[in-house]
Amino acid sequence: MDAFQLLSRGGVRFDKQRFQSDVRLFNKSNSTETKATVSVSLDSQLPPELDFFKYATGGQSKRKVTHDESVAGASRPADPSGSIQKRRKVDAEDQLSDDGSSDEEADGTPARKHRVVSKGSDIPMPADKFEELTERYGMAPRLLANLREHNYKHPTGVQAHGIPILLEGRDLAAISPTGTGKTLAYLLPVFSSLRAPIASLNDAGSGVRALVLAPTRELAHQIHNECLKLATGRKWRLVLFNKATASTLRDKNVRDKVDIIISTPLRLVAAIQEGSLELNNVRHLILDEADRLLDNEFIAQVQEVVAVCTYPDVRKAVFSATLPAGVEKLAMGMLRNPIRIVVGLKDTPLPLIAQSLTYVADDASKLPSLLTYLAQPYNPPLLIFTSTQPRASSLAEELTMNGVPNMDCLHAGMTKKERDDAVSRMRRGESWIMVTTEVMARGMDFKGVREVINYDFPTSVQSYIHRIGRTGRAGREGKAVTYFTDADAPYLKSIANVLLQSGSSVPEWILKLPKPSRLKKKQMGRVKRAETVNPARKIGRRDAIKKR
Numbered sequence: 001m002d003a004f005q006l007l008s009r010g011g012v013r014f015d016k017q018r019f020q021s022d023v024r025l026f027n028k029s030n031s032t033e034t035k036a037t038v039s040v041s042l043d044s045q046l047p048p049e050l051d052f053f054k055y056a057t058g059g060q061s062k063r064k065v066t067h068d069e070s071v072a073g074a075s076r077p078a079d080p081s082g083s084i085q086k087r088r089k090v091d092a093e094d095q096l097s098d099d100g101s102s103d104e105e106a107d108g109t110p111a112r113k114h115r116v117v118s119k120g121s122d123i124p125m126p127a128d129k130f131e132e133l134t135e136r137y138g139m140a141p142r143l144l145a146n147l148r149e150h151n152y153k154h155p156t157g158v159q160a161h162g163i164p165i166l167l168e169g170r171d172l173a174a175i176s177p178t179g180t181g182k183t184l185a186y187l188l189p190v191f192s193s194l195r196a197p198i199a200s201l202n203d204a205g206s207g208v209r210a211l212v213l214a215p216t217r218e219l220a221h222q223i224h225n226e227c228l229k230l231a232t233g234r235k236w237r238l239v240l241f242n243k244a245t246a247s248t249l250r251d252k253n254v255r256d257k258v259d260i261i262i263s264t265p266l267r268l269v270a271a272i273q274e275g276s277l278e279l280n281n282v283r284h285l286i287l288d289e290a291d292r293l294l295d296n297e298f299i300a301q302v303q304e305v306v307a308v309c310t311y312p313d314v315r316k317a318v319f320s321a322t323l324p325a326g327v328e329k330l331a332m333g334m335l336r337n338p339i340r341i342v343v344g345l346k347d348t349p350l351p352l353i354a355q356s357l358t359y360v361a362d363d364a365s366k367l368p369s370l371l372t373y374l375a376q377p378y379n380p381p382l383l384i385f386t387s388t389q390p391r392a393s394s395l396a397e398e399l400t401m402n403g404v405p406n407m408d409c410l411h412a413g414m415t416k417k418e419r420d421d422a423v424s425r426m427r428r429g430e431s432w433i434m435v436t437t438e439v440m441a442r443g444m445d446f447k448g449v450r451e452v453i454n455y456d457f458p459t460s461v462q463s464y465i466h467r468i469g470r471t472g473r474a475g476r477e478g479k480a481v482t483y484f485t486d487a488d489a490p491y492l493k494s495i496a497n498v499l500l501q502s503g504s505s506v507p508e509w510i511l512k513l514p515k516p517s518r519l520k521k522k523q524m525g526r527v528k529r530a531e532t533v534n535p536a537r538k539i540g541r542r543d544a545i546k547k548r
C-alpha cells in the first residue's frame, strides 16, 4: 500500500491528480520506475447541455447492486409491468470512482458530474475550459475563436481529459459513449500540435503530417467537415481521400504540402501499394471507431498503414464508444506507453436513450408491426436498421408502397452519389425516415435523430450500442426500439443486459433467460432471413422504386 493510500484511510482524500507533480517526486524516491496510476475524475464544470452523464449524479455505488435491492426502489423503482431496472454492476476499475461529494450544487441544481477513469503513468490534469489549452499548451487563439464560432463552449469529458494527453505528446486509448464529442477530442490536438498549415510556413513540405482513419466513407466525410470547422481562417490542406483526391495527390509536389488526410483504410492501402502516397512524415495517427478498424475485415489494411507511418515520434491514438477486451489488447499493443481513459461506463449507452425490446414473433410480423407504429404519431427523423442491403431496399420499397412519406434508404450497395444524396437529404431535414444497414451504425452524427428502430436484431452488443447511439447525441434525448423474433431469443439476454446497465427497463422473463455461451454470442443476429421483408409481395416493386 502506498503512502497516499495510508493517508487517506481515515476518510481524508488525497487528490493525486491535483498534486501529481508531488506524487511523482514522492514515487521517485521510492522507486526509480514510473508507476501506472489510475485516476478518476468527476467533472463539475460542464453546462447542462453537455452533461451527458446526469445519471452519474451522486456517484455510482461501490457495491454490486442486486435485482432485489433495485426493485425495492433503492435507486430506480421497478416498473409496474413487471420490468426490472437496476444499476450497472460495477467492475473493478469502476469501483475506484466516487469522491463522495454531494448530489446537489449549493443552489439546489443537480450536480453536473460525469465519471472519467484514467489509467497510465504521468496522467496530465484535465482541462475544464478550452481557454486553458491556450494557457497550458500555447494553443493558437485562432483555434479558440473557431471553437467559439461553432458553439463549442466547454469541453466534454472525453475532450477535457483526452486533449491534454494528446497535447503532451502521449499515446491514447479513449473509450467514451456515442455522441460525446470524440471527434473534436482528437482533431483539436492534431490541429494545435501541427501549429500552422505547412503551406503558410513557406516550407516545401515533406509529406502528410496527420492521418485519420475511419471505417466508412460517410464517416470520413463527416470528420473532414469537422476539420473544416477548425480550419476556418487558415489555409490548411485537408484531404478527404477518395478517387479524385488520390489522383491529385499523385503529384508529389501537391502531396508534400498536405496537412491532414482523412480516409478509409482500403483506398489508402491501394495508394500506398501503387507508390503514389508515402506516410513517413505522419506525426499523428488516429484510428476512429478503433474496434471496427481492428476487426477481421480491416485489420490487415490497418496494420499495413501503421507499418508505413515510420516517423520516429509518431503519436497514435485510438477512439471508440466500445472496445472489447481482445481488441483493446491489440490496440494497446500498437501504442507506446499509452494512457487509457474511459468516460462513463464502458460499453454502456447513454441513459439519455430510452431503450425497449419489442416481441414480433417472426420475420413476417415485423412489417405490420412497423407500419402500425408509423401510423401513430412518431418523432422524426427516425433511423431503421436492417441486416442486409437487399432487406434495406426491400423495406424501403414496402414503406413507400404503404404511403410512408419522406422516406429514404442508404446502404453500401448504392452508388457514391446515391449515398451522398441520401446523407445530404437527412442533414437538411428532408428525410423523416432512413432505412439503412450497419454502414450508418458508427460515428454518423445526424443531430436531430429522435428514434432508432432495430428492425433486424443487431449482430453484437457493440453493433447494438453504436446503432442506438445515432440518437441521444450531444445531450439530447432519444428512443431506441429493438424488434426480436423467436429466432433472436437465444441472444436476447446479452442485449437486455445493456438495457439494464444503462437504466432502461427489461421484462423480468427476459432476465430469466439463460446467458448465451460465447460461441452462441458469435451467432447473434445472423439468423437466416429472407432477402425481402415481405416475400408475399411480387407486384408493384418497380413502381415503388420509380416513386422513390
Ligand SMILES: Nc1ncnc2c1ncn2[C@@H]1O[C@H](COP(=O)(O)OP(=O)(O)OP(=O)(O)O)[C@@H](O)[C@H]1O
Residues within 6 Å of the ligand: 050, 151, 152, 153, 154, 155, 156, 159, 176, 177, 178, 179, 180, 181, 182, 183, 184, 320, 321, 442, 443, 444, 445, 447, 469, 473, 474
Ligand atoms: N464541446 C462541445 N460542445 C458542444 N457540442 C459538442 C462538443 N463536442 C462535440 N459536440 C457535438 O456533439 C456531437 C457528437 O460529437 P461526435 O460525433 O464527435 O461524437 P462521438 O463521440 O464521436 O460519437 P460516435 O461514438 O457516435 O462516433 C456533434 O454534433 C458535435 O458537434
